[in-house]
Amino acid sequence: MNGSEIFGAWVAVFLTLGIFSYLYKDNPFYKIAEHVFVGVSAGYWMAMAFWTQVQPNLFGRLWPKPEGDISGFLMKGWYGIYNSFGFILPSVFPSGGIDKGHGHDPHFIYLLPFALGIMMLLSVSSKLSWLARLGIAYTVGMAAGLRAYAFLNSNVLGQIKGSAVSFVDMPWFSLTGVSIFNNLIILVGTITGLLYFYFSKEHKGTFGKVTRVGIYFLMVSFGASFGFAVMGRISLLIGRFTDLITYGTETYNYASIWVFLLMIVLLAVWTFKGDKKATG
Amino acid sequence: MEKFLDFIVRAGSLDRRVIFMVIALAVMLPLFFPLGLPIRATNSSQQVYDVVEELNAGDKALVSFEYGPSTKPEIHPMAVALLRHLFSKDVKVYITCLWPDGQFMALEALEQVAKKQYGKVYGEDYVLLGYRPGAEAIIKGLVSNIRKVFTVDSRGDFLDDIPMMVGVNQVKDFDFIFSASAGYPGTVEWVQYAADPTGVTMSTGTTSIQVNEVMPYVQSGQIKGILGGMPGAAEYESLIGQAGIGTSGMDAQSVAHIIIVGFIIFGNISFFIERRRSKKY
Secondary structure: OOHHHHHHHHHHHHHHHHHHHHHOOOOHHHHHHHHHHHHHHHHHHHHHHHHHHHHHHHHHHHOEOOOOOOOOHHHHHHHHHHHHHHHHOOOOOOOOOEOOOOOOOOOHHHHHHHHHHHHHHHHHOOOOHHHHHHHHHHHHHHHHHHHHHHHHHHHHHHHHHHHOOOOOOOOOOOOOOOOHHHHHHHHHHHHHHHHHOOOOOOOOHHHHHHHHHHHHHHHHHHHHHHHHHHHHHHHHHHHHHHHHHHHOOHHHOOHHHHHHHHHHHHHHHHHHHHHHHHHO | OHHHHHHHHHHHOOOHHHHHHHHHHHHHHHHHOOOOOOOOOOHHHHHHHHHHHOOOOOOEEEEEEEOOHHHHHHHHHHHHHHHHHHHHOOOEEEEEEOOOOHHHHHHHHHHHHHHHHOOOOEOOOEEEEEEOOOOHHHHHHHHHOHHHHOOEOOOOOEHHHOHHHOOOOOHHHOOEEEEEEOOOOOHHHHHHHHHHHHOOOEEEEEOHHHHHHHHHHHHOOOOOOEEEHHHHHHHHHHHHOOOOHHHHHHHHHHHHHHHHHHHHHHHHHHHHHHHHHHHHO
């Protein structure tokens, strides 16, 4: 076990126990862990998105490594811009162009997303923030178009196709598998659940009774969701405890035990001081 | 009797920190002293197993890692178990990541299973294409042309230089898709943009909280089976006959559930006694 792995384990233990310490009450350890998590996550996501998408797939397509010498006035000018960027940021714009397997000719169509991306960043300027709307409008329009078909195909047609089953050769009852009884429950649940969200008619009389059945189905669904949520959270707790137990061994210099004890002592001092301040 | 009811009412307003402590002990003790409770595979887990069992040596499986450290205890055990099953059948594994930290999860799983356990060769038996941001747009890109989205793999090698990428151009070229998903983008997007339009068989492994959302796709046959959270992983481990992290966590999971159910029943009894008393006086 090398030093960096042991150090990493100590940091992991500190951050885990720092987050757990919130169960006692809000305290500086929790605040440190929370801020570190938010900062690291934001930085990490940004760096990953830049180095896996913006640099190779945008800049790499606009300024690919040319096969031979750059010829022509326009191309020389185009790569002149690249070289000036490279002078400032050589790691992003390496000398001679970016070689990411997109071919050897620039794809100028990518100037469009480049421009839209810059426009979105202009939302920070009060004078030019209107330009950001163009980028946002494109993103919203593209996403809506992309999703409309997928939802219609998978969530509407696919689900209807899956629900409209033939009862031929199907057993009347089965606890876990497919059966006529189970399919009837799905049918009743779907119709009454949908009717519950029909608000053009007052939920009274027979209609009210039917929608009430819909509510029961919804409650069962929420209960199942709650049960699964509890199960998930317990699994995550098991994961953290398993790591804490591992890091509490001799291999990691008993990191969990030391950090736990130190944190308890410091929390006790912090609480005691806080109480004194409050009474004094 | 009245004293006993008084005790239950008082216990109903127990300090929440005591409850946290009890749950912590309920989780921790079975990790130190395993109970060895039996694990029985559900129909949905069995379905995933059966689909993988039907694959032949040389078939191509596209496995997508859409989770990170925050959901690792739930998804990682099933990802490892699935890779074990796939590699044991000599299926070629292609890995993509729609989450940035998914790449590190994939690297860890491959190191453990592909390299150390099965001695598989990178580029011939498995390939880690890596992470690309773009969610459903990436899936759509993979459906039309993989090389539009990935020109290089996670190591920076050109796709055309990787032997197992020969003849693999789009999602239709795969025999099986598996999404190890902890949220968006994940299973739902793979169904909508890849499995449904192409007809390639797909299974999934999700966090427990996602099961309700994904189950309708399983019921309708759009997804062939689902592994739900840590119990799903444990069931899959028992099906392939290789106990792993999922199995070892199930005792703690079961004990914690019993305690939580106990608390819920106890809390309700306390609530009803209190309500009856307030009505009385």
